[in-house]
Amino acid sequence: MRKKWFLLFLVSSLLAGILSGCLGSSAKPTETKEETGKEGDNVIRIASVETGPETMEVLKKAGEEYRKEFGVKVEVEAVPLADIFTKINASYGTSAQYSAFLTGFIGHISILEEQGKLAEVDDIIENLGGKEDFYNGHILFPIKGKTYWIPYDYNLAYGYVRTDWLQEEGLSVPKTWDEFVNVAKALTDKENNKYGLIMPLSSDGATNWITSSLLWANNVRIFDDNWKVILDSEEMKPRVVESLNLLKELHPYMPAEATSASYAEMTEAFISEQVGMTFYSGRLVDILETKNPSLADKFEVFGIPMKDGNGVAASLGYDSMAVLKTDHTDETKKFVEWFYKEKLNDFLHTDGVHYFPAQESIYNSEEWRSDPIITKYWETGVEPQYEILKNAELHSIDSDGPETDARPGKVFEAFLIPKLFQKVTLNNEDPEKAVEEITDEIRKLIGEK
Structure with missing residues (x-):
């Protein structure tokens, strides 16, 4: 009898287990990992060119919070801007590939989109306020009508000049090319290791970003409206040569470090008081506040004077996040949108003056403006960026x-x-010959016949 009851009990238990498995769990998508005891197999891997300790800490904490709330693991890796494009390409399609990445160049996006590696993000842009909030789509850079990155800041490359050095020489912020050269010369004292300015000349992104502003200050363009290379055209070549001659005039007033300089040297030379002028984004102010706050009231922001003296130019810069095509693209997009809605202000405040918001709603918000460093440098470091953004000749x-x-x-x-x-x-x-040679190289590179 006991054996019979035992068999009946065993069959009942097995049936209950089978029915339970068929009906499924009552856990909802909004339940946390702690509630369900489960975590998805997919891992969202983020490559961040924002490698500062505080910024990485915000990204990592956001990932931890997202995992606790949604049960999805998020890993964040610091990758220098100079290496991001190579690492994204090298790891794509492997077990180590990234799900999303931060970058500072639309060139990375256009190439990766051509390779079919990026996911569209127009839905995220719309949920964040639409293109109108992103300065009417100024830096969304759609490709065939679709958007492939979500900007979080502007990084314009503009000038900083030591106002106390200018006063000592009886000079003012340069408004023309002649004044630009004269200020550089006057602020140079090589015997005491002081120079008028520094601009990068190395083969890297810093030179692409910063020194090219001399071209935009003379309305230089590389391509025409039909994608023909025009650097050596009858109209454009004289402008390029004039910009190159300006660079040649400025070069003697730069320290030797300019030859191999990259991003860090732009801030270090100014903050260490080696140069009177440098060119960078708002990050210089954030670093200055930490390393040499005595300079807080001794600088002024300026744009590169236009050749005709009518206005200023700056190199257009931007930082954004993009989503790669993977087997968990949708989940990655959910995290990215969540991050922008819930954690972006924390992220921007890690370098308050540098991370100039790409969304007007954030720029005008009290939450963003209330950051102490933004308040301190509002008139000298923040508002001048807005004026350059609105009024300068911007290009990249x-x-x-x-x-x-x-x-x-x-x-x-x-x-x-x-x-x-x-x-x-x-x-x-010879500048003219140099223009001709580089133009030929560009044509070969892009396959123009």
Whole structure:
């Protein structure tokens, strides 16, 4: 009898287990990992070019919070801007591939989109306020009508000048090219290791971003509206040569470090008081506040004077997040949207002056403006950025041409414009000949016949 009851009990238990499995769990998508005891197999891997300790801490904490709330693991890795494009390509399609990444160049996006590696993010843009909130789509750079990155800040490359050095020489912020050269000369004292300015001349992104502003200050363009390379055209070549001659005039008033300088040297030379002028984004102010706050009231922001003296120019810069096509793209997009809605202000405040918001609603919000460093440098470091954004001639190598395309991105990644600068400064080559040679290289690079 006991054996019979035991068999009945065993059969009943098995049936209950089978029915339970068929009916499924009552856990809802909104339940946390702690509630369900489960965590998805997919891992969202983020490559961040924002490698500062505080910024990485915000990203990592956001990932931890997202895992606790939604049961999805998020890993964040610091990757220098100079390495991001190579690492994304090298790891794509492998077990180590990234799900999303932060970058500072639209050229990376245009090339990766051409390769079919990016997911569209127009839905995220719309949920964040639409293109109107992103300064009417100024830096969304759609490709064939679709958007592939979500900007979080502007990084314009503009000038900083020591106002106390100017006062000692009886000079003012330069408004023309002649004044620009005269200020550089007057602020140079080589015997005491002091120089008028520094601009990068190395073959890297810093030169692409910063030194190219001398071209935009003379309305230079690389491509015409039909994607024809026009650097050596009858109209454009004289402008390029004039910009190169300006660089040649400025070069003697730069320290030797300019030859190999990259991003860090732009801030270090100014904060260490080696140079009177440098060119960078708002990050310089954030670093200055930490390393040499005595300079807080001794600088002024300025744009590169236009050749005709009518206005100023600056290199267009931007930082954004993009989503790669993977087997968990949808989950990655959910995290990215959540991050922008819930954690972006924390992220921006890690370098308050540098991370100039890409959304007008954030720029105008009290939550963003209340950050102490933003309040302190509002008149000297923040508002001047807004004025340059609204009024300067803004351009960049990787956004050149009639629309967003991989061709200017390839020019950017080949560092041909830095090579042009090196020819006339380091090699002392004839500017006209240098323009012709580089133009030929660009044509070969993009396959123009």
